[in-house]
Amino acid sequence: MTAYEHYLRVRDWARRMGALDSPGKPARTDTELAVARALAPLWDASPDTIAGLRRWADPVGGASAADYESPESRIEKAIRRDLKRLFVQVGRDLFVEEPSFLGGFGCRTTEGRCNEDTLRFFSVLVALQDGAVLPPFRQQPRRIVWEIGGGWGGFAYQFKTVCPNVTYLITGNPDTFLVSAVYLMTAFPGARCRFFGESSTDALWHDWENVDFIFAPEEALASLRPPRLDLTLDLLALREMTSERVGRHVRHAFEAGCRYLYSLHQGDWADGESPTLWRAIERLYWLHPVPSRVELRKAGAEYSHLIGWRRKQI
Amino acid sequence: MTPSPRVVLGLAAYNRPDTLARALESLLDQTFGDFAIVIVDDAPSPAIEAIVRTYSSVDHRIVYEVNATRLGMIGNWRRTFQRGRELFPGADYFAWVSDHDVWHPRWLEVLVSILDQNPRSVLAYPQTVRVYPRERRRMPVPFETAGVRDPGERLRRTALAAAAGNCVYGLFRTRALADAGVFRPVLMPDLEILVRLALIGEFTCAPEMLWYREVAGGFSLPRQRRMLFAGRVPPYAYLPPNVQHFGLLLWDLAVRRRGGAAISRWTGLKLAALQLRLSTRRELSRLRPALASE
Numbered sequence: 329m330t331a332y333e334h335y336l337r338v339r340d341w342a343r344r345m346g347a348l349d350s351p352g353k354p355a356r357t358d359t360e361l362a363v364a365r366a367l368a369p370l371w372d373a374s375p376d377t378i379a380g381l382r383r384w385a386d387p388v389g390g391a392s393a394a395d396y397e398s399p400e401s402r403i404e405k406a407i408r409r410d411l412k413r414l415f416v417q418v419g420r421d422l423f424v425e426e427p428s429f430l431g432g433f434g435c436r437t438t439e440g441r442c443n444e445d446t447l448r449f450f451s452v453l454v455a456l457q458d459g460a461v462l463p464p465f466r467q468q469p470r471r472i473v474w475e476i477g478g479g480w481g482g483f484a485y486q487f488k489t490v491c492p493n494v495t496y497l498i499t500g501n502p503d504t505f506l507v508s509a510v511y512l513m514t515a516f517p518g519a520r521c522r523f524f525g526e527s528s529t530d531a532l533w534h535d536w537e538n539v540d541f542i543f544a545p546e547e548a549l550a551s552l553r554p555p556r557l558d559l560t561l562d563l564l565a566l567r568e569m570t571s572e573r574v575g576r577h578v579r580h581a582f583e584a585g586c587r588y589l590y591s592l593h594q595g596d597w598a599d600g601e602s603p604t605l606w607r608a609i610e611r612l613y614w615l616h617p618v619p620s621r622v623e624l625r626k627a628g629a630e631y632s633h634l635i636g637w638r639r640k641q642i
Numbered sequence: 643m644t645p646s647p648r649v650v651l652g653l654a655a656y657n658r659p660d661t662l663a664r665a666l667e668s669l670l671d672q673t674f675g676d677f678a679i680v681i682v683d684d685a686p687s688p689a690i691e692a693i694v695r696t697y698s699s700v701d702h703r704i705v706y707e708v709n710a711t712r713l714g715m716i717g718n719w720r721r722t723f724q725r726g727r728e729l730f731p732g733a734d735y736f737a738w739v740s741d742h743d744v745w746h747p748r749w750l751e752v753l754v755s756i757l758d759q760n761p762r763s764v765l766a767y768p769q770t771v772r773v774y775p776r777e778r779r780r781m782p783v784p785f786e787t788a789g790v791r792d793p794g795e796r797l798r799r800t801a802l803a804a805a806a807g808n809c810v811y812g813l814f815r816t817r818a819l820a821d822a823g824v825f826r827p828v829l830m831p832d833l834e835i836l837v838r839l840a841l842i843g844e845f846t847c848a849p850e851m852l853w854y855r856e857v858a859g860g861f862s863l864p865r866q867r868r869m870l871f872a873g874r875v876p877p878y879a880y881l882p883p884n885v886q887h888f889g890l891l892l893w894d895l896a897v898r899r900r901g902g903a904a905i906s907r908w909t910g911l912k913l914a915a916l917q918l919r920l921s922t923r924r925e926l927s928r929l930r931p932a933l934a935s936e
C-alpha cells in the first residue's frame with residue numbers, strides 16, 4: 329500500500345473516532361485545539377501533501393524543516409556537537425537516523441540524517457538504557473509498550489526499530505493519528521496494525537503477539553484492557569493535559585500492571601517545572617531522574633528524563 | 643526449618659523511618675522474587691516497627707528482629723549475616739541492603755544471573771547512581787577483576803582501585819563471604835572484606851545502573867569509630883586503617899592459615915605485605931593533592 333492509501337484508511341477511522349460522542353471524551357486544552365487547527369488541512373489532503381507528511385510534524389511538537397534549509401545553521405552545529413558527545417559516551421547502537429521517506433529532513437552526519445527530533449528521541453532511548461529499562465525490550469518474550477499521545481510517530485519509529493519485538497500502543501486525539509499512524513504504517517510497510525473500534529474491544533488484543541501497532545483514541549482508555557503492559561511512555565504529552573486527565577492516564581498504566589513509566593520533562597527536574605505532574609505520577613510510581621549524558625542546548629530546550637518504578641499499594 | 647530462598651538480603655536498620663518504606667518497596671518489587679529480607683534493627687522504635695509490620699503483613703518474605711542493646715554498625719552487619727544463615731542455611735547468595743537507598747527492580751535479576759553464569763565470581767555489583775537532594779550523578783565506571791585468575795593480581799587491583807562503599811552493597815556468594823570473615827572489627831571494614839574476598843574469587847560489575855545510593859554526610863575516621871563500634875572503641879582502631887587490615891591479614895594468612903584461600907604461610911606473608919604496600923600507596927596518593935594545596 330502507498331502512503332496515501334494508508335492515509336485514506338487512517339482518515340476514515342479517525343473521522344469515525346472524532347465523530348463519536350463518547351462520555352469519556354476529554355475537553356481539549358488550548359494547546360490541543362491549536363494543534364487541531366494546524367492539522368485541519370490534513371483532513372482533506374492530496375497525495376502530494378501526504379508525500380511530504382513529515383513536514384506536518386511541526387505542529388505536533390516536531391522539528392521544523394525550515395530550520396534545516398540553510399547549511400551549517402546554529403541548530404545544525406549544536407546537533408553535530410551533541411551527537412558527537414553522545415556517541416563518545418554511549419556508542420551508536422541506539423541511534424536511528426531520520427529516514428528519507430515522506431519528506432524526512434535534517435543535517436547530514438557520519439551516521440546519517442539527523443535533526444532535533446532524532447537527537448531528542450536518541451537521548452530518550454539512551455536514558456531508558458541508562459535507567460536499565462530498555463534491555464528486556466530487546467529480548468523475548470514480546471512486550472507491550474504504550475505511548476501517551478504519540479506525537480507525530482517519530483519516537484515510536486525509533487523504539488520499534490531498536491526493539492522490534494514489542495507491540496506498540498498509541499492513544500491520542502484522532503487528528504494527530506493523521507500524522508503518526510500514517511507515518512508509522514509507511515515506515516513499516518509490513519507492520520500489522522489495529523485500530524480501536526474496527527472490531528470488538530476484546531478482539532483488539534486477540535493474538536496481540538502478532539500485532540505491531542495499535543491505535544486508539546484517548547476516550548477509549550477505560551475500555552483498553554491489554555493482556556500485559558510493560559512500559560508507559562510520556563514524551564511531553566501529559567504536561568498538556570489537565571490534572572484529571574493526567575491522573576487517569578497514570579492510573580490506567582498502574583492498573584494494567586505497568587512496571588515502568590517514563591516521562592520526559594522540559595528543563596531541570598529539580599526546578600520543579602511541573603510539580604503537579606510530578607505529584608500525579610508519584611502517587612503510583614517512584615520517580616527517578618536519570619543522570620543526563622549531555623545537555624541538549626537548543627535555547628530553552630533542555631530535558632530531564634524521569635523513570636517511574638511502580639509502587640506497592642498498601 | 644524455613645525453606646531457603648536463593649538469596650538473603652540483610653538489612654541493618656538504624657533509625658530511618660523517613661526512608662525505610664521506599665527502600666523496602668524497591669526491594670519487594672524486584673523482578674527476581676526468590677529472596678528473604680532479614681531486618682535487624684539496631685535502634686528500634688514504634689515508627690520503624692509500624693512500617694515493617696505494614697509490609698510484612700502483606701509480604702511474608704520479611705523477617706524482623708530487634709537488638710536488645712545497640713551492636714554498632716559492624717556488630718549489626720555481622721548479625722544480619724549470621725541470622726540470615728541461621729534462618730535460611732540453603733541460600734546461595736547474600737547482600738547487605740540499607741534502610742535508605744533504593745534498588746532498581748532488575749537489580750537482583752541481573753546480579754543473580756551474573757553469579758549463576760560465572761562460578762568464579764564471588765561478588766557482583768551494579769553501577770551506582772549517587773542521589774543528592776537536587777541532583778543525580780553516575781559514579782565513575784567501577785573496577786572489576788572478572789577473568790583475573792591470579793589471587794595476588796586480584797588483591798593488587800582491589801587494594802589499589804576498589805570503591806569499597808559501592809562494591810560492598812553487591813551480591814555475594816554466601817559461602818565465600820563466610821570464608822572471608824564477613825565484617826571484621828576494624829575501620830573501613832568494607833575495604834578489608836573486599837581484599838579478603840579478592841583472594842578467593844573474582845568481582846564482576848554489571849554495566850547497568852541498578853543501585854541509587856543516598857549521599858549523606860562526609861567520610862571521616864572519627865565518624866566511622868562512632869558508627870562502627872557500640873560503646874568503647876578498641877585501641878587498635880586508632881591505627882591507620884590499612885595497618886589494621888594488614889594486621890588481620892597477617893594473622894589470618896601467615897599465622898592461623900585461615901581465610902578461604904589455600905595458600906602457604908610464606909605466600910600469606912607476602913600477600914599481607916603486598917596489601918600494606920599498595921594500600922599505603924593508595925592513601926598517600928589521596929593525601930598528595932591535599933598536601934599540595936596547603
